[in-house]
Amino acid sequence: MATLDDYKGQTPAWCPGCGNFAILKSFKDAVVELGLAPHQFTIVSGIGQAGKFPHYLKCNTFNGLHGRTLPVATGIRLVNHEMPVFAVAGDGDCYGEGGNHLMHAMRKNVNVKLFVHDNQVYGLTKGQASPTTHEGTVTKNMPFGVLSEQLNPMALAVALDCSFVARSFSGDQEHLKAIIKEAVNHKGFSLVDILQPCISFNKINTYEWYKQRVYRIEPEYDPTDRVKAFERALQWGDRIPIGIIYRNSRLSLEERIPVIHDMPLVRQSHDISKLGGLLKEFY
Amino acid sequence: MDYSIRICGEAGQGIQTVGDALSKVFARTGYHVFTHQDYESRIRGGHNFYQVRVADRPLTAARDRIDILVAFDRDGMDKDAAYVVEQGRIIYDSGALKQKFEGPKFLDIPFTALSLEHGGSRIMANTVATGAVLGMLGMDMGILLNIISDTFQKKGEDVIKANVSAASAGYDFAVKECVDCSFPSAVRAEPKMLIAGIDAIGLGALASGCKFFAAYPMTPSTGIMNYLAGKAEEFGIVVEQAEDEIAAINMALGASFAGVRAMTATSGGGFALMVEGLSLAAMTETPIVIGLGQRPGPATGFPTRTEQAELQFALYTAHGEFPRIIFAPGDPEQALYLTNKAFELSEKYQVPAFVIFDQYLADSQWTHAGFDMNQLVYTDYRLRADSLNGLTDYKRHAYAETGVSPMAVPGESRHVVVTDSDEHNEDGHIIEDAETRKRMVEKRLFRKFPLIQKEIKPPLFYGDAGPEIVLVGWGSTYGVIKEAVDALSPPHPPLGKGGMRGGIAMLHFSEIFPFPGTEEFDFLALLGRAKKAICIENNATGQFARLMKAETGFEFAVRINRYDGRPFTVEDLLGELHGHIG
Numbered sequence: 001m002a003t004l005d006d007y008k009g010q011t012p013a014w015c016p017g018c019g020n021f022a023i024l025k026s027f028k029d030a031v032v033e034l035g036l037a038p039h040q041f042t043i044v045s046g047i048g049q050a051g052k053f054p055h056y057l058k059c060n061t062f063n064g065l066h067g068r069t070l071p072v073a074t075g076i077r078l079v080n081h082e083m084p085v086f087a088v089a090g091d092g093d094c095y096g097e098g099g100n101h102l103m104h105a106m107r108k109n110v111n112v113k114l115f116v117h118d119n120q121v122y123g124l125t126k127g128q129a130s131p132t133t134h135e136g137t138v139t140k141n142m143p144f145g146v147l148s149e150q151l152n153p154m155a156l157a158v159a160l161d162c163s164f165v166a167r168s169f170s171g172d173q174e175h176l177k178a179i180i181k182e183a184v185n186h187k188g189f190s191l192v193d194i195l196q197p198c199i200s201f202n203k204i205n206t207y208e209w210y211k212q213r214v215y216r217i218e219p220e221y222d223p224t225d226r227v228k229a230f231e232r233a234l235q236w237g238d239r240i241p242i243g244i245i246y247r248n249s250r251l252s253l254e255e256r257i258p259v260i261h262d263m264p265l266v267r268q269s270h271d272i273s274k275l276g277g278l279l280k281e282f283y
Numbered sequence: 284m285d286y287s288i289r290i291c292g293e294a295g296q297g298i299q300t301v302g303d304a305l306s307k308v309f310a311r312t313g314y315h316v317f318t319h320q321d322y323e324s325r326i327r328g329g330h331n332f333y334q335v336r337v338a339d340r341p342l343t344a345a346r347d348r349i350d351i352l353v354a355f356d357r358d359g360m361d362k363d364a365a366y367v368v369e370q371g372r373i374i375y376d377s378g379a380l381k382q383k384f385e386g387p388k389f390l391d392i393p394f395t396a397l398s399l400e401h402g403g404s405r406i407m408a409n410t411v412a413t414g415a416v417l418g419m420l421g422m423d424m425g426i427l428l429n430i431i432s433d434t435f436q437k438k439g440e441d442v443i444k445a446n447v448s449a450a451s452a453g454y455d456f457a458v459k460e461c462v463d464c465s466f467p468s469a470v471r472a473e474p475k476m477l478i479a480g481i482d483a484i485g486l487g488a489l490a491s492g493c494k495f496f497a498a499y500p501m502t503p504s505t506g507i508m509n510y511l512a513g514k515a516e517e518f519g520i521v522v523e524q525a526e527d528e529i530a531a532i533n534m535a536l537g538a539s540f541a542g543v544r545a546m547t548a549t550s551g552g553g554f555a556l557m558v559e560g561l562s563l564a565a566m567t568e569t570p571i572v573i574g575l576g577q578r579p580g581p582a583t584g585f586p587t588r589t590e591q592a593e594l595q596f597a598l599y600t601a602h603g604e605f606p607r608i609i610f611a612p613g614d615p616e617q618a619l620y621l622t623n624k625a626f627e628l629s630e631k632y633q634v635p636a637f638v639i640f641d642q643y644l645a646d647s648q649w650t651h652a653g654f655d656m657n658q659l660v661y662t663d664y665r666l667r668a669d670s671l672n673g674l675t676d677y678k679r680h681a682y683a684e685t686g687v688s689p690m691a692v693p694g695e696s697r698h699v700v701v702t703d704s705d706e707h708n709e710d711g712h713i714i715e716d717a718e719t720r721k722r723m724v725e726k727r728l729f730r731k732f733p734l735i736q737k738e739i740k741p742p743l744f745y746g747d748a749g750p751e752i753v754l755v756g757w758g759s760t761y762g763v764i765k766e767a768v769d770a771l772s773p774p775h776p777p778l779g780k781g782g783m784r785g786g787i788a789m790l791h792f793s794e795i796f797p798f799p800g801t802e803e804f805d806f807l808a809l810l811g812r813a814k815k816a817i818c819i820e821n822n823a824t825g826q827f828a829r830l831m832k833a834e835t836g837f838e839f840a841v842r843i844n845r846y847d848g849r850p851f852t853v854e855d856l857l858g859e860l861h862g863h864i865g
Contacts, residue, residue, distance in 0.1 A: 010712050039697050044537070047704070055703075055712050060693035062540050063703040063713070064533065065563050071497075071530035075537025075545070076693075078521045079495060083541075083694040104526040259519050266542040266692060268519040270492030270663075275656050278486060282478045283311065 002037040004028055009056040014049060019170035019196025023117060024056055026173045030180040041084040044073040046098070048090035048124050050117035067097025070105040073112040074253075080266045081111065081254040084184060091118040095131040095151050105189055106162040111252040113183045113190045116153065119198035120205045127201035137204065153193050154233035158226060158246045163188030165229070165246040169214045170196035171207055175242060182244060188252045195240070210240070217243030224248065284314075284339045284469045287346050288416060291332035291363045292355025294325055297409035301353065302333030304413045304430055306477055309337040310650050311426045313472025317342040317762070318648040319850065324502075324586040330358040339469035343614065343649070343762030347854040350466065351419060353412050357382065364388075370465060374415055374457075376408070392456055402449030414450035418457030420466045424450065476651045480644035480759075483615035484574055485510030487622025487638075488546050489518060490659050493572070495538035495545040497523040497531040502586050503642035504548040504576035528553035532560030532571070539569045540702065542665060542692035544626055548574030551593045552583065558601050561635055565605035567702040568633040568680065568688065568727065572625045577641040579848045588848035589643040591758055592822040597637050598796060598830065604724070606732045608636035609796035613743075613761025615649050617793050623659045624794075628738055630664045632687055632731050641821070643850040644759035664690065671696035678709040682722060686730025736797040741804035743793065746772060747786020752864055753813040755839070757792040757827045760819055763851045764789045770857060785814070792827065798834040807835055815864060817841040821850065 007028045014020045031041070043054035047066035054061040060083075064072045069087040077085050087094075094102055094116050105112065122128040129139050131151040138145045157165040164186040168176040176194065183190040195214065197207050221243070223229060229246035254260060290301045302318060309316045317336045323329035334349075336342055349366045352359065354375040367373055367388055376394040377383045383391065392415050394408035402410065410431070417427060428447055435442045457464075478486075485507045488496070496511045498504070512522040521538075525531035528549050535545040549557060554575055564571045575597055579590035597609055608628050612618035622638050629636035666689050671677065677698035681688045688709075693700040701711030706723060708714045743761075746768045756764045771777060771787045790806055792799070801807050810816045818828040818839040823846035828839045843859045845851055 013713075037697070039699050040694060042541075042693055052713065054701075058699060060699050061701040061703070061711065062537065062567070063701075063705065064536075064567075065559055065704050068529065068533045068560070068563075071525065071533035072537035072540070074523070074530075075495065075497065075534035075539075076541040078523065078534075079538045079541035079543050080694060100526055101530055104530070257521060259515055259521055265494050265519065265521055265538075268494065270494070270544075270661060271518075272661060274518065275490050275659070278490065279476060279654060279656070282476045282482070283474055 001035060002032055004032055006038055007032070007057045009058050012056045013052060015200050017199045018049070019119060019198070020049060020053070020117060022170040022173055023115075023176065023194055023196060024053065026176040027115075027180055028057055030177045030184070033177070034181060034184055036084065041086065042076055043086045043088055044069045044076065045088040046090070046093040048093050048122070050088055050090040050093065053088045067093055068101065069094065070098060070101040070112065070114065074105065074108070074110045077110050077112055077254060078257070078260070078265065080264045081260060082264050085112050087112055087114045089114065089116055090123070091116060091120060091130045091132045092122050095153055099131075103160060106157060106160040106191070108253045109163050109189045109250050111188055111254055113192070115180070115192050115194060117196055118153070118193050119196045119202055121198045121202040123198050123201055134204065152233065152236065153191065154245050155230065157191045158230045158233045161226070161248065161250070162191055162246070163248055163250050163252075164190035164244070165233070166191070166244045167193045167195065167242045169210055169242050170194060171210055172214070172242065175216060179244070186247065188248075188250055195242070213238060213240045214242050215239055217241045217245070284467065285336070286338070286350040286420070286466060287334055287336045287348060288351045288353070289332050289334045289349045289363055289366070290353040290355070290412070291330065291359040293328050294322065294331055295327040296355045298331055298333045298355065300409045301413050302335055304427065305416060306335045306648055307430055308417065308422070308426045309335065310477035311474045312422065313474055314338065314469065314650070315340060315342045315475065316477055316648065316650045317345060319345045319643060320646045321849070322587050330356060330362060332363060344766045345850065345852050347852045351416060353416065354380070356380070360384065372419065372461065372464060374412070374419075379408070390461055392453065392460070394453070397452040397456060398449050401452040402445040404445070407446055407449040410446045410449040411453035414453030415457040418454035419461050419464050420468050422468055424454055476653050477648050478615045478651065479506070479646060479648045480612070480615050480618050480640055481506030481646070482510055483618035484622050484638055484640065487619040488572070488626070489514055489520070490619070490656065491623045491626035492544050492661055493546050493626065494519065494543035495521050495523075495535060496547070497525045497534035497538070497545070498548050499525050499528045499531050499553055501550045501553045502576070503578060503645040504550055504574055506645060507548045507574050528556035529560065532557040532573070533563070535571050536560060536564055536567070536569050539571055540567070540693070542667070542695070544570070544630065546572040546574065548576065550576045550578050551580050551596060554593070554596070562601040562603055562605075563704050564635045565601065565603065565607070565727070566704050569702070570629040570633050571635050572622070572629050573635060573637050575637055575639040576645055577639060579846075585848040587642065589641045589759070589850050590822055590846065590848060591641055591760070591820055592826065592846075593639065594757070594795070594826040594830065597639055605727055606632070606634050606735055607796065608634060608735060609639060610637065610793060611639045611758035611795050612644065612793050613758060613791055614644075616651055616654060617761070618644070619654055620658065621793060627660055627662065628735065631662070632735050633690060634731065634735065639758065641759050643821070666691040668695040671698060674698065679711045680707060680723070681709045682726055684730070685734060686726045732797065736800060739794045739797050739799045741799045741801075742806055743791040744788065744804065744806070744809075745791070746788030749786065749812070750788035750809070751785030751814045752787040753790055753810055753816045754787065754819055755790045755792070755816060756819045757795060760821060760851060761791045761793070763853060763856050764791065764819055766853045767856045767860060770853065771860070795830070798830065807837055810837055815840055817843060817860070817863060819843045819851070819856065821845050
């Protein structure tokens, strides 16, 4: 059984006090508790502070391009659907640059778990607005404030019938660990939006700001009711719900491809003996 | 025997059906066939044609001259009839065209009336026309009848019967009415294989063990996806239509990372979106094969037409410096073997490999005696479970003498496989230091490149052994240049009245990058000895000529370029050549 020691990775290059440390800790705890060993799963990450995440633990890693985590993760899953595949991206990476891929990953329902480090700001490029930055926020390159409305990823996901829609908060590690485990165990595309402060560039959405607002969704809430889920997804402001907002049991993309029904593609060898008959149709 | 039969009309009138049926009949009869298509970017209407050239000797290109024109629309009379030769015939249905044409070339065949009378439906006017052409050629109907039964097998006996009856009606009508027609046909021979360039690329991918294909549909590359999707179940291939080309290349890279051979295909506009993914393939050293079907640009350009103007794009695009492999087959046979070689080298050296083609090669069908599938190679270069578990240590990007690090399949052993689009160390983790960066550049680029270059075959040489004139081409111009060389070689008279009495030859480049060396065959010396070297390209600026100059210093005295979105025909090229060497 893997232990936390097995997950020791490179030394993080994040700012001291960054919300990412808590996410990393919760993630390691979750995979250890799930009994996963480092070689048994793959993390696909993008670019930004979140993109460095897989280097700071130990696992199969494809640290790809900004915004492109989900297509890479989709390719991996279709080739090896017995291996859990996680995508780790920031709000800019996933809701901005890779918005189109997010929409279609939800539609396809590829069984990838997407963990979005949502700090409502661009960290690595030093403080520009992200899709989840509040409208009106003044930044260095937006002196008149953000003119676009804040993206609501939870409402977007419920609208697209995303298979698993949840939010957590880096300041509530127990909750975050539990949600990560729920997402991993869910069969189908899972979006986990993780609220986290950016201590260097986001002076509005601080630990205090989140702490005053987030609340755990009550246990009697039924996440399978899509209409109620949409209502809950819209809640943002004085009170911000964390927990599983919506889930359904749609068949995953992998389950609907007959070619990989019996065996993952990666284990299907190339059968040269079958090639002879291929020319027949051209006569 | 060397006839060109052009079927023209609006999109949706069944031009393709007639062309496909005729070419299949000819190939099965044992004749040599070359077909090409010219169509507009629309599903209904407009004016298109499908041209079938048939002969009793090998064919590799299209001609302008038409022997039989099947005109389904009035535009055909304005646009195509001029190409019909003196003894040729134009067959049409005056009822459908609402006009009667007078003259010795015209033969009015009531396609629609005969189809209603014998087939029971006007849809079968195509079948009547197909039968009529075979009647004019005095060919046996048996093969067409077999093709009809195969085609309509699923639709039932009645549909087969109706079509057989319609075909026979067209055939009989032509035999009776085309009394002074003179289209003698050659004796039958061994049935030949008829294959289009695009199918040959698909076949090459399948035969090379491609297990994953992701793409966004784009002419003229979509046929590869269609071919592989048709084989998906039988051969275990996952074909994924991505939301865009960016996703397509990233999916293919994910699949390749996960342990299978993967491919994507597109045209220039889609490839523009894939460019960052190409760079990602290079940095992560993830093998990928990219099918690039060129079409006339810039921007949307001519979506359904042909051009060779994406060579420089494929050569130089993507940020950073890294090796890549570029092949440009000239015919379906080369397409098969070069697609195979692209898969092989891409995986062996962990670099991106291109198969570039164009609408002309994609849609053209050629007859071949067959392909030798035993010539195809397959080596699995990945480390899988058994070979991996024995290793005490594994580094995805380990320095190696060859620059090629061991490529493990993630999840198959206790070793983790780590790669990164950032500059990384041997383990695959992000680094910032100068020394590692330098070593990694040397590993990826300087160590691999000379080894890849050694795998590249010299250009194909054809014609006179000591030529005065050398015609040079790459990719899809192979066939037409070859026919031009034939037409200007003995027993035909040479070109020009003056000094050009020496021979003519062709140099055809299909393995384009890394640029072939001269060790095996000194083509530069050959070019140097020739009085005139002419570079023939289906683009405006001579992209290959530019590459040749950059790589070898050799400069062509003459360039012949066609850039109107149409392929060179034999007459066209000969006409141009007369201008330069006549």
